[in-house]
Amino acid sequence: MTSLKPMESALLLFIRCVLSIYTFITWPIYYIIQKPWNVKANRSKLRAVSLTSGDDFILYRSVTEIRDVHARFLQDKIDTMEKVFRFAVRQHGQKSALGTREILAEEDEMQPNGRVFKKFLLGQFQWRTFTQTDSEAESFGRGLRELGLKPRENVVVFAETRAEWLISANGCMKQNMPIVTLYATLGDDAIIHGINETEVSCVITSQELLPKFKNILPCTPNVSLLIVMEDPLKPLDLNGYGDTVGVLPYKEVIRLGDFSSKSGLIPKPDDTAIIMYTSGSTGSPKGVIMSHQNVVNAMLGYTSVTTFYENDVYMAYLPLAHVLELISESIWMLYGIPIGYSTPLTMTDKSSKIKRGSQGDASVLRPTIIASVPLVLDRIHKSIQEKIEGGPAITKMLFNLAMEYKNEWTDRGYETPIINSTLFKPIRALLGGRLRFVLSGGAPLAPETHKSLKTTLCCPVLQGYGLTETCAATTVMDLDDNSLGMTGGPLTCCDVKLVSWEEGNYRIKDWPNPRGEIHIGGSNVAVGYYKQPEKTKEEFYDENGRHWFRTGDIGEFSQEGFLQIIDRKKDLVKLQYGEYVSLGKVESELKISPLVDNICIYADPTKLFPVALLVPNLDHLKNLAEKNGIEMSTLEELCNPQMEKLVLVELQKHGAKCRLQKFEIPQALTLVPDIWTPDSGHVTAAFKLRRKVVQDRYKAAIDRMYS
Numbered sequence: 094m095t096s097l098k099p100m101e102s103a104l105l106l107f108i109r110c111v112l113s114i115y116t117f118i119t120w121p122i123y124y125i126i127q128k129p130w131n132v133k134a135n136r137s138k139l140r141a142v143s144l145t146s147g148d149d150f151i152l153y154r155s156v157t158e159i160r161d162v163h164a165r166f167l168q169d170k171i172d173t174m175e176k177v178f179r180f181a182v183r184q185h186g187q188k189s190a191l192g193t194r195e196i197l198a199e200e201d202e203m204q205p206n207g208r209v210f211k212k213f214l215l216g217q218f219q220w221r222t223f224t225q226t227d228s229e230a231e232s233f234g235r236g237l238r239e240l241g242l243k244p245r246e247n248v249v250v251f252a253e254t255r256a257e258w259l260i261s262a263n264g265c266m267k268q269n270m271p272i273v274t275l276y277a278t279l280g281d282d283a284i285i286h287g288i289n290e291t292e293v294s295c296v297i298t299s300q301e302l303l304p305k306f307k308n309i310l311p312c313t314p315n316v317s318l319l320i321v322m323e324d325p326l327k328p329l330d331l332n333g334y335g336d337t338v339g340v341l342p343y344k345e346v347i348r349l350g351d352f353s354s355k356s357g358l359i360p361k362p363d364d365t366a367i368i369m370y371t372s373g374s375t376g377s378p379k380g381v382i383m384s385h386q387n388v389v390n391a392m393l394g395y396t397s398v399t400t401f402y403e404n405d406v407y408m409a410y411l412p413l414a415h416v417l418e419l420i421s422e423s424i425w426m427l428y429g430i431p432i433g434y435s436t437p438l439t440m441t442d443k444s445s446k447i448k449r450g451s452q453g454d455a456s457v458l459r460p461t462i463i464a465s466v467p468l469v470l471d472r473i474h475k476s477i478q479e480k481i482e483g484g485p486a487i488t489k490m491l492f493n494l495a496m497e498y499k500n501e502w503t504d505r506g507y508e509t510p511i512i513n514s515t516l517f518k519p520i521r522a523l524l525g526g527r528l529r530f531v532l533s534g535g536a537p538l539a540p541e542t543h544k545s546l547k548t549t550l551c552c553p554v555l556q557g558y559g560l561t562e563t564c565a566a567t568t569v570m571d572l573d574d575n576s577l578g579m580t581g582g583p584l585t586c587c588d589v590k591l592v593s594w595e596e597g598n599y600r601i602k603d604w605p606n607p608r609g610e611i612h613i614g615g616s617n618v619a620v621g622y623y624k625q626p627e628k629t630k631e632e633f634y635d636e637n638g639r640h641w642f643r644t645g646d647i648g649e650f651s652q653e654g655f656l657q658i659i660d661r662k663k664d665l666v667k668l669q670y671g672e673y674v675s676l677g678k679v680e681s682e683l684k685i686s687p688l689v690d691n692i693c694i695y696a697d698p699t700k701l702f703p704v705a706l707l708v709p710n711l712d713h714l715k716n717l718a719e720k721n722g723i724e725m726s727t728l729e730e731l732c733n734p735q736m737e738k739l740v741l742v743e744l745q746k747h748g749a750k751c752r753l754q755k756f757e758i759p760q761a762l763t764l765v766p767d768i769w770t771p772d773s774g775h776v777t778a779a780f781k782l783r784r785k786v787v788q789d790r791y792k793a794a795i796d797r798m799y800s
């Protein structure tokens with residue numbers, strides 16, 4: 094903690110006084126203009142009611158009314174993705190649909206430490222209109238037919254997020270070919286598994302990922318065609334893929350389709366639209382079968398949440414193989430909201446692949462909406478925090494004062510336009526300065542990150558809950574919702590049921606709110622797992638004319654009908670004296686500490702406390718070492734018992750600050766100098782921990798910590 098000089102303390106006191114006087118004078122004006130009582134009434138408005146309940150279950154349904162779009166879809170029977178896409182093209186014809194930045198040059202930039210990084214010089218976004226997108230998709234689909242593919246034949250899309258991804262997917266749907274999606278970051282074994290299981294003959298991939306297929310093709314005998322989305326700068330090398338496999342550029346398929354007279358084959362509502370492989374934290378990935386009907390209903394569920402405007406723009410950078418991204422991009426198309434493609438490495442002016450002094454994607458696009466995952470939001474939160482911590486003490490004090498002041502008044506139902514447009518303006522500017530809201534899904538968002546980003550980005554961060562098995566749709570916060578750590582009320586497409594779980598001590602009779610395992614039933618619930626009838630039977634069932642999915646997540650419903658995810662069945666460990674430790678919860682709290690890049694908590698049920706395996710942040714670890722007079726610089730050197738003691742103390746302090754219980758806080762810790770990536774196998778392609786792998790790799794360390 095840096096202390097203030099007397100002058101600075103005086104200044105701060107002076108600012109506090111001015112602020113109090115200012116508040117006192119302006120408060121009546123704000124009261125009259127902003128009508129905080131309305132804001133508060135809207136916050137606590139009922140979102141869902143419990144319809145029925147039994148001894149061990151309680152069922153909730155949304156009370157939100159469906160909007161015009163939804164009603165119109167029902168009336169016009171728009172029940173397949175192909176029809177949705179046609180509807181969007183008819184409505185928005187000449188509007189911009191998909192935008193990609195032009196790459197002007199790739200350069201080597203010398204870093205101060207002598208290393209060389211590749212950097213891009215990027216131009217403006219170049220847009221395809223809805224009509225152009227449609228005719229490209231049409232040609233792509235016909236091109237596939239010319240190449241001998243048949244309707245209902247699976248096609249794998251294995252590529253990073255880009256416009257051509259969405260276009261080829263739509264092209265396939267126009268020919269009623271189910272698309273099989275695989276994360277670009279999956280390991281070779283998982284990719285082979287997906288390609289083999291779906292028996293595809295055609296894989297659509299990108300030039301960047303193409304070389305991977307040199308290793309993969311020998312294990313996937315059914316594949317006879319690779320379609321490659323080109324890199325705009327580098328020449329495409331088609332050699333080395335054998336004689337039995339054709340490698341064709343994407344543009345060539347479009348050209349074939351342009352001259353084709355093959356007509357489309359229109360899918361029906363219960364035809365398969367997507368087989369989406371989940372990253373799977375145990376065993377090999379499972380393919381979730383989503384019918385057209387499932388996907389359309391999930392999209393419609395989201396239409397009641399918020400209103401969209403003419404000038405809305407969306408920035409896409411999450412993997413399209415992630416259901417959240419695929420559904421959200423489909424929704425933006427439905428509403429005619431332009432989608433600009435970005436990547437995590439080119440998003441801001443400071444991103445690692447952006448040439449110094451040139452503009453990142455967010456600055457050029459100025460999006461009003463982004464979707465994100467906690468992994469990315471935690472990073473943004475930490476980097477803002479670091480900037481502030483690293484600055485002069487007085488800035489830090491001012492910043493904290495502003496945060497405190499704003500949060501206090503926001504809680505009372507007021508807005509703080511002046512603070513928004515002064516102190517927090519530079520932070521907003523990082524993401525283009527026009528953000529209207531941020532969607533977050535994929536994993537629980539830590540309340541601290543949630544609060545800090547909402548305050549500093551000056552827009553709501555809407556957390557949602559959904560799984561691949563429910564096509565990303567279950568609950569989401571609305572713009573009036575001011576809660577932290579909750580996931581909002583149920584969407585109109587599904588019912589949410591809580592079922593008592595005796596073993597884990599979660600019951601629907603719990604006070605003050607019912608708690609239990611979450612089951613989801615509705616038209617958005619996927620058909621099942623591809624070629625896995627047993628697993629499908631374990632986790633899906635039919636009841637009262639609805640298809641249900643058992644999530645394994647534990648939830649709690651608040652009075653207003655907000656769902657909060659409080660635990661996961663598999664993550665719960667009962668310690669020796671009977672206290673339950675939720676590993677995931679402890680991890681998500683401790684991960685916020687700047688010292689932590691990644692962390693895995695392990696709890697032995699025969700012991701009294703959990704222990705931690707921690708991948709440290711090198712810069713912060715070095716700082717901590719310096720403060721304690723230790724001079725070492727490499728990660729390997731720093732991962733030593735002496736540092737472990739120091740980090741443990743910091744981590745325990747952090748745990749107490751996050752109000753973790755004493756028995757939840759690790760009592761021993763090992764620093765690991767490895768980086769956990771999907772390639773190393775420690776985490777899934779969606780960066781979720783693979784507990785079993787981590788525990789096995791560090792077994793010796795775990796034994797040592799407990800001895």
Ligand SMILES: *[C@@H]1O[C@H](CO)[C@@H](O)[C@H](O)[C@H]1NC(C)=O
Nearest residue numbers: 127128131132133134135573
């Ligand atoms: C509260 O909700 C009503 C109805 O949804 C809306 O018309 C009104 O603008 C909202 N008020 C505020 C202050 O958000």
Ligand SMILES: *[C@@H]1O[C@H](CO)[C@@H](O)[C@H](O)[C@H]1NC(C)=O
Nearest residue numbers: 285286288289290311312313
């Ligand atoms: C591919 O799938 C078949 C069954 O469909 C299986 O027998 C075979 O072992 C699989 N091959 C690989 C390489 O996974």
Ligand SMILES: *[C@@H]1O[C@H](CO)[C@@H](O)[C@H](O)[C@H]1NC(C)=O
Nearest residue numbers: 246291292293294314315316
């Ligand atoms: C894939 O290959 C297997 C044998 O290698 C064959 O039995 C199967 O019919 C092929 N599937 C398709 C769709 O061609």
Ligand SMILES: *[C@@H]1O[C@H](CO)[C@@H](O)[C@H](O)[C@H]1NC(C)=O
Nearest residue numbers: 508509510513547548551552
């Ligand atoms: C200020 O920021 C808050 C979120 O932190 C937002 O809800 C509010 O709309 C913003 N107000 C203005 C006038 O920008």
